[in-house]
Amino acid sequence: MKKLTLPISDETIKDLHVGDPVLLSGVMVTGRDAAHKWMIETFIKKTKPASAEDLVAYEDLKKLLNGSVIYHCGPVVSGLETKEYKFVAAGPTTSIREEPYQADVMQHFNIKGVIGKGGMGKKTLEGCQKTPGVYFHAIGGAASFIAQSVTKVLGVYKYDxxxxxxxxxxxxKDFPVVVTMDSHGQSQHEVIENNSRKVLDELLAKPF
Amino acid sequence: MQIDITEQMLELIRLTSTNLPPDVEEKILEARERETEGSAAKGAFDTILKNVALSRKQSTPICQDTGTPIFYVYYPEGWSTIKLRAQIRNAMVEATKKNYMRPNAVDAVYDKNSGNNLGGDDFPSIHFEEVEGSTLTIELMLKGGGCENVGAQYSLPDSRLGAGRDLAGVRKVVLDAVQKAQGQGCAPGILGVAIGGDRGTSYAKSKEVLYDKLGTRNADEKLAALEERLTDEANTLGIGPMGFGGKTTVIDTKIVGLHRLPASFYVSVSYMCWAYRRRKLVIDGNSITYS
Incomplete structure (x- = not known):
């Protein structure tokens, strides 16, 4: 089991291959559907104007995400009223919804890893080769378990x-993931998808 | 005299979100046994089972996506559904404050999360049905978005799949839905399948069958055989838990047959993730039981 501390260097990323189990420690940022859309529209394609608050968030996020990872997660958080935030349940959400955005977001912010579930497609795989970066798969639904590895909530952007x-x-601390897409163009999801497609074609050809 | 059941509803929500039903856990244990030692699939099941135990112990959500709350209320004559609805909604707000539920109701037009799991008249989703006798039964299912997104509805015939308007065609489209889902609905999944109906009824019924216990078969022999065959064949796809590859892709399949219009032949597939959260509350006089 590899133990990695964020931020991660390019050399370390290139050392990771599909199938490697990894324990991650350090500072990362959660971001899912609304966050990806916002980053693309406001800072990358600039099709929407940035508010003053957006610009502050952007400067902070550039530093936070540089060399780090983005986690596709919509947590259950306690302490909302007192702002003494704590993650109660925090498993991954389905990543494929970020497929149109992910590669551009990775390259813009120099994000070295994406944590989620279900894997991603060709565009993100190419993004992993270019950046370079990897896709880390966490166990979907294992929310209480994963929340235990979140030791501290340091802050929040776009609470609205x-x-x-x-x-x-x-x-x-020791956030458990498995590499399922690496920076060498390998994707476990592509392999499983292709194999299951072959089996399905055989099943469809069988008489009832 | 109708009692206030807000407190019991809160307990039902807590139980559903944090405590996986025993029949589901048992099936996951069996699936774990079938995987090879040291495989990613076995590792995934180990993590799943650790999480199930931890969530139960801590009373914290099994999955952070506490899903669409879908209530079925079977009420005896004399119970006010207006009061029951209000009590369910109040319990939902309280459950959100206690972090049994994540604030999950987002206005699709104004893109605003209500923050308390109430949204219009339809969130949470509550179905009422009057029943004979004196027993009030409330069933709750929490269905996450990941698995809801991989659900599918087919209109037969489907020329791409060579699926005609018969059970042979039903088999083909259901297998297609499982292959398309890959690991994205948090496999291994449980399939709820409705054959027939209009689009709306068909989808609703494909969820309703998911309230049944695992392992029970349809009373109709043909459908019972198809349920077993679909589970077995889906498991040859090799998708496995989380899509890591493995022997169990589908835990069980439940089918319901409906009537249809001559012009329509829908097959609806509701995919339920392994975090198959559904619980029941039964109130009869002074007796209150959760299962």
Whole structure:
């Protein structure tokens, strides 16, 4: 089991291959549907104007995400009223919804890893080769278990997106993931998809 | 005299969100046994089972996506559904404050999360049905978005799949839905399948069958055989837990047959993730039981 501390260097990323189990420690940021759309529209394609608050968040996020990872997660958070935030349940959400955005977001912010579930497609795989970066798969639904590795909530951006969609800055210790897409163009998801497609074609050809 | 059941509803929500039903956990244990030692699939099941135990012990959500709350209320004559609805909604707000539920109701037009799991008249989703006798039964299912997104509805015939308007065609489209889902609905999944109906009824019924216990078969022999066959064949796809590859892709399949219009032949597939959260509350006089 590899133990990695964030931020991660390019050399370390290139050392990771599909199938490697990894324990991550350090500071990362959560971001899912609303966050990706916002980053693309406001800072990358600039099709929407940035508010003063957006610009402050952007400067902070550039530093936080540089060399670090983004976690596709919409957590259950306690302490909302007192702002003494704590992650109660925090498993990954389905990553494929970020497929149109992910590669551009990775390259813009120099993000070295994406944590989620279900894997991603060709565009992100190419993004992993270019940046370079990897896709880390966490266990979907294992929310209480994963929340235990979140030791601290350091802050939150875009709280108005709602608790699940906000960008939470968290400190983690030994966060358990498996590499399923690497920087060498390998994707476990592509392999399983192709193999299961062959089996399905055989099943469809069988008489009832 | 109708009692206030807000407190019991809160307990039902807590139980559903944090405590996986025993029949589901048992099936996951069996699936774990079938995987090879040291495989990613076995590792995934180990983490799943650790999480189930931890969530139960701590009373924290099994999955952070506490899903669409879907209530079925079977009430005896004399119970006010207006009061029951209000009590369920109050309990939902309280459950959100206690972090049993994540604030999950987002206005799709104004893109605003209500923060308390109430949204219009339809969130949470509550179905009422009057029943004979004196027993009030309330069933709750929490269905996450990841698995809801991989659900599918087919209109037969489907020329791409060569699926005609018969059970052979039903088999083909259901297998297609499982292959398309890959690991994205948090496999291994449980399939709820409705054959027939209009689009709306068909989808609703494909969820309703998911309230049944695992392992029970349809009373109709043909459908019972198809349920077993679909589970077995889906498991040859090799998708496995989380899509890591493995022997169990589908835990069980439940089918319901409906009537349809001559012009329509829908097959609806509701995919339920392994975090198959559904619980029941039964109130009869002074007796209150949760299962």
């Amino acid at each position: 997106f709602g608790v699940p969609e906000a960008l939470w800055v968290i400190e983690v």
